[in-house]
Amino acid sequence: MTSPTVTTALDGVVATTTSNEVYVGDYKRVAILFRRADNAGGTSTFTVKAGLAELASTDPTMTSYAMLIDNVANANTETDLTHTASHAIADANGDVFVWLDPKCPVTHVSVTVTETADGTHSAYIIGWED
Numbered sequence: 001m002t003s004p005t006v007t008t009a010l011d012g013v014v015a016t017t018t019s020n021e022v023y024v025g026d027y028k029r030v031a032i033l034f035r036r037a038d039n040a041g042g043t044s045t046f047t048v049k050a051g052l053a054e055l056a057s058t059d060p061t062m063t064s065y066a067m068l069i070d071n072v073a074n075a076n077t078e079t080d081l082t083h084t085a086s087h088a089i090a091d092a093n094g095d096v097f098v099w100l101d102p103k104c105p106v107t108h109v110s111v112t113v114t115e116t117a118d119g120t121h122s123a124y125i126i127g128w129e130d
Contacts (some may be wrong), residue, residue: 002128002129002130004031004126004127004128005027005126005127005128005129006124006125006126007022007124007125007126007127008122008123008124008125009022009032009109009110009111009123009124009125010111010113010121010122010123011122012037012120012121012122013113013120013121013122014115014118014119014120014121015115016112016113016114016115017112017113017121018110018111018112019110019111019112019123020110021051021059021060021062021108021109021110022108022109022110022125023056023107023108024100024106024107024108024109024125024127025053025056025106025107025108026056026127026129027127027128027129028102028128028129028130029099029100029102029127029128030099030100030109030125030126030127030128031097031098031099031100031125031126031127032048032068032097032098032099032100032109032111032123032124032125032126033095033096033097033122033123033124033126034046034087034089034095034096034097034098034111034113034121034122034123035094035095035121035122035123035124036089036091036093036094036095036119036120036121037093037119037120037121037122038093038118038119038120039092039093039117039118039119039120040092040117040118040119041117041118042090042115042116042117042118042119043088043089043090043116043117044088044089044113044114044115044116044117044119044121045086045087045088045089045113045114045116046086046087046088046089046096046111046112046113046114046121046123047064047085047086047111047112047114048064048065048068048085048086048098048100048109048110048111048112049062049063049064049065049109049110049112050062050063050065050100050106050108050109050110051063051106051107051108051109052106052107052108053107053108056107060107060108062108062110064085065085065100065106065109066083066084066085067083067100067101067103067104068083068084068085068086068087068098068099068100068101069081069082069083069098069099069100069101070082070083070084070087070098071096071097071098071099081101083101084098109125111123111125
């Protein structure tokens with residue numbers, strides 16, 4: 001297995017912000033780490049948009065991506081993974097992993113954080129080529 005490639009989409013932003021589009025078309029697996037730090041209250045919600053384009057340099061049309069695999073435990077009766085369109089972090093400091101569903105491949109992603117109070121927010125795209 002190759003080492004993952006980490007791309008910073010959001011780097012310690014302190015207001016509602018949308019990242020640039022990040023090319024993920026070369027990866028077989030993609031995780032996103034959402035991070036919230038240095039805050040006193042409120043909730044920050046991270047959402048992802050995705051798009052398809054033939055080339056890495058192409059600017060695709062981006063649309064909401066509701067196929068994020070959430071890092072939550074399924075009940076014993078569940079056979080499918082839990083999918084979501086967003087993840088809210090209410091903790092004073094917290095990290096959350098989500099994964100892009102490999103059954104629904106995309107070539108580009110962007111991350112938006114919507115801040116309701118304060119804090120710094122980061123998002124990291126982590127991709128594996130094998």
